[in-house]
Amino acid sequence: MKAAWIEQFGGTEVINVSSYPEPVRKTDEVLVKMLAATLNHHDIYLRRGEAGRCALPVVLGSDGVGVVVDADPSSSYRVGQYVVIYPVLACGSCINCKNQLPHKCISFGMIGGERNGTHAEYVVIPEKCLVLLPQDLNPHVAASISLAGLTAWNMVVDEGIAQSGEQALVFGASGGVGVFVVFLLKRLGVTVHAVTSSPAKRDALYSLGVDHVLDDQAAAVLRHTAQLPNRGVDLAFNCVGGSTWRYTLPAVRSGGRILVCGTVRSPIAEIDLRQIFYRNISLIGCTMGTPTALSQILSIAATDSKFHVPIDTTVSLDEIVRQHDRMEAASLVGKIIIQMA
Numbered sequence: 287m288k289a290a291w292i293e294q295f296g297g298t299e300v301i302n303v304s305s306y307p308e309p310v311r312k313t314d315e316v317l318v319k320m321l322a323a324t325l326n327h328h329d330i331y332l333r334r335g336e337a338g339r340c341a342l343p344v345v346l347g348s349d350g351v352g353v354v355v356d357a358d359p360s361s362s363y364r365v366g367q368y369v370v371i372y373p374v375l376a377c378g379s380c381i382n383c384k385n386q387l388p389h390k391c392i393s394f395g396m397i398g399g400e401r402n403g404t405h406a407e408y409v410v411i412p413e414k415c416l417v418l419l420p421q422d423l424n425p426h427v428a429a430s431i432s433l434a435g436l437t438a439w440n441m442v443v444d445e446g447i448a449q450s451g452e453q454a455l456v457f458g459a460s461g462g463v464g465v466f467v468v469f470l471l472k473r474l475g476v477t478v479h480a481v482t483s484s485p486a487k488r489d490a491l492y493s494l495g496v497d498h499v500l501d502d503q504a505a506a507v508l509r510h511t512a513q514l515p516n517r518g519v520d521l522a523f524n525c526v527g528g529s530t531w532r533y534t535l536p537a538v539r540s541g542g543r544i545l546v547c548g549t550v551r552s553p554i555a556e557i558d559l560r561q562i563f564y565r566n567i568s569l570i571g572c573t574m575g576t577p578t579a580l581s582q583i584l585s586i587a588a589t590d591s592k593f594h595v596p597i598d599t600t601v602s603l604d605e606i607v608r609q610h611d612r613m614e615a616a617s618l619v620g621k622i623i624i625q626m627a
């Protein structure tokens with residue numbers, strides 16, 4: 287079968303888009319013919335060797351939608367059913383798994399990481415890593431939700447507990463997770479202030495529903511947030527990292543919370559810890575979310591007429607290398623869809 291895979295870590299030159307052995311299904315696993323997947327920053331971190339332990343070679347890709355082609359006779363999935371992939375691999379027995387929080391598993395792993403991923407014509411997926419595609423939901427939309435929408439739900443709803451009337455500051459609002467963060471915040475009645483370093487993205491951000499677009503400069507951001515009713519935002523979402531942390535902390539009101547899900551610019555940040563404890567700020571890291579969260583956001587996407595996910599571009603597997611370059615250059619708005627069939 288055709289797949290995008292690596293046998294060493296490095297730049298985009300290490301990506302092979304070529305023949306790869308077809309996966310062999312074991313008990314409790316489902317063989318899925320992929321329809322669509324998307325590109326996520328996790329694919330880039332993995333390819334560079336920055337995503338933790340991972341045996342090589344490995345097929346990239348953690349999310350997506352496909353059709354069941356083989357399953358156990360006792361499986362709850364039938365041949366021909368459309369399924370959405372839940373990217374989290376969890377042990378099922380640690381303290382967090384017992385508390386129904388597999389994304390916090392002590393032995394956390396990911397499809398397209400600790401096992402072969404979805405940028406392929408076929409993939410074998412543990413049955414517990416699948417949910418049914420809701421009726422009437424476009425497979426490309428569902429594929430884009432499978433990882434990025436799930437993480438956004440975790441940040442906004444389960445961990446951020448965003449409330450109507452609150453003010454939120456969002457870094458990376460045009461990115462894969464950011465577009466879902468903005469949608470969910472607006473749906474809950476939160477005022478959204480988005481920071482961008484790209485003037486070309488201003489119109490796109492307003493069309494996503496952002497209320498105020500701010501230039502990515504410390505003085506501009508802090509001047510704007512200081513005049514808000516609570517002298518700062520209630521919540522900040524930062525998936526950018528690096529120097530943006532110098533003005534993320536002071537932009538948040540006392541008692542506010544900061545959600546972190548990425549480091550697109552740099553994983554290293556210098557912060558003044560006094561800003562956290564003297565002002566009782568909560569700093570919350572987020573990766574993925576629960577299977578219930580995935581089902582909830584898929585259900586909203588299928589039933590809320592206002593739901594919209596911007597698709598930056600749709601490509602075949604053959605064009606995936608160039609899309610890695612584009613994602614690393616942060617030159618896109620929304621999701622890159624990889625169409626397999």
Ligand SMILES: [Zn+2]
Nearest residue numbers: 377380383391
């Ligand atoms: Zn576990």
